[in-house]
Amino acid sequence: MTELFSFGKFPILETPRLTLRELTQNDVEGVFAIRSDFEVTRYNTGLAYERLDQARDIIQAIRTGYSDEIELRWGITLKDKPTVIGMCGFNYWVRHDRRASIGYDLVRIHWGNGLMTEAVGAMVKFGFEQMNLNRIEADADGRNPASARVLEKVGFKHEGIQHEQFYENGSFYNLHLFALLRREYLAKQNGSR
Numbered sequence: 001m002t003e004l005f006s007f008g009k010f011p012i013l014e015t016p017r018l019t020l021r022e023l024t025q026n027d028v029e030g031v032f033a034i035r036s037d038f039e040v041t042r043y044n045t046g047l048a049y050e051r052l053d054q055a056r057d058i059i060q061a062i063r064t065g066y067s068d069e070i071e072l073r074w075g076i077t078l079k080d081k082p083t084v085i086g087m088c089g090f091n092y093w094v095r096h097d098r099r100a101s102i103g104y105d106l107v108r109i110h111w112g113n114g115l116m117t118e119a120v121g122a123m124v125k126f127g128f129e130q131m132n133l134n135r136i137e138a139d140a141d142g143r144n145p146a147s148a149r150v151l152e153k154v155g156f157k158h159e160g161i162q163h164e165q166f167y168e169n170g171s172f173y174n175l176h177l178f179a180l181l182r183r184e185y186l187a188k189q190n191g192s193r
């Protein structure tokens with residue numbers, strides 16, 4: 001049995017093309033490049049960053065979230081390249097229910113190459129095998145089919161729609177809810193052996 005994750009040494013995840021690692025203040029420019037693009041932020045965090053110190057603040061918040069044992073978020077790099085091209089992680093972790101939620105974003109020049117599917121696959125494996133989760137959940141703006149597709153490709157099921165869940169620029173929008181259960185993940189693992 002692998003030792004369960006307990007917010008000690010930061011866990012580095014490897015996929016065929018990516019390394020998921022801890023973010024540091026050396027990543028300010030990489031994070032700014034991701035989050036200063038409105039195409040990246042529009043269905044995720046809202047407004048695009050305008051100043052480098054916003055990137056500094058999010059990195060600090062992510063690092064504090066880790067040291068406070070509240071959230072676990074990685075910087076995504078191409079293997080053997082130092083620059084952060086995306087971010088992903090568990091935004092909350094309800095220990096009692098063994099349930100956590102994921103989020104992610106990727107700099108636009110790398111979209112459409114299957115990279116986030118790879119990163120989410122690695123997070124899901126970590127979540128079930130090292131955090132001992134029973135359920136991983138995610139949500140996606142109804143206008144964001146690329147995000148929904150990433151979740152579906154990793155095996156998440158569409159659980160439903162919260163209609164007109166949030167208000168933005170004069171209109172209400174739907175939020176799509178997704179989840180992957182431990183037993184579904186294990187069944188898929190056993191099926192692929």
Ligand SMILES: CC(C)(COP(=O)(O)OP(=O)(O)OC[C@H]1O[C@@H](n2cnc3c(N)ncnc32)[C@H](O)[C@@H]1OP(=O)(O)O)[C@@H](O)C(=O)NCCC(=O)NCCS
Nearest residue numbers: 040044104105106111112113114115116117145146147149
């Ligand atoms: C969502 C996001 C992370 C996807 O990353 P990615 O590395 O491009 O994803 P992948 O290449 O692994 O998969 C994308 C899938 O969506 C599909 N897709 C992309 N745009 C689409 C569209 N407009 N309609 C339908 N499907 C679409 C792609 O074809 C691909 O599916 P396929 O492999 O079956 O062809 C990236 O677009 C992003 O960073 N978006 C902005 C941030 C964001 O929305 N984050 C999620 C918030 S919930």
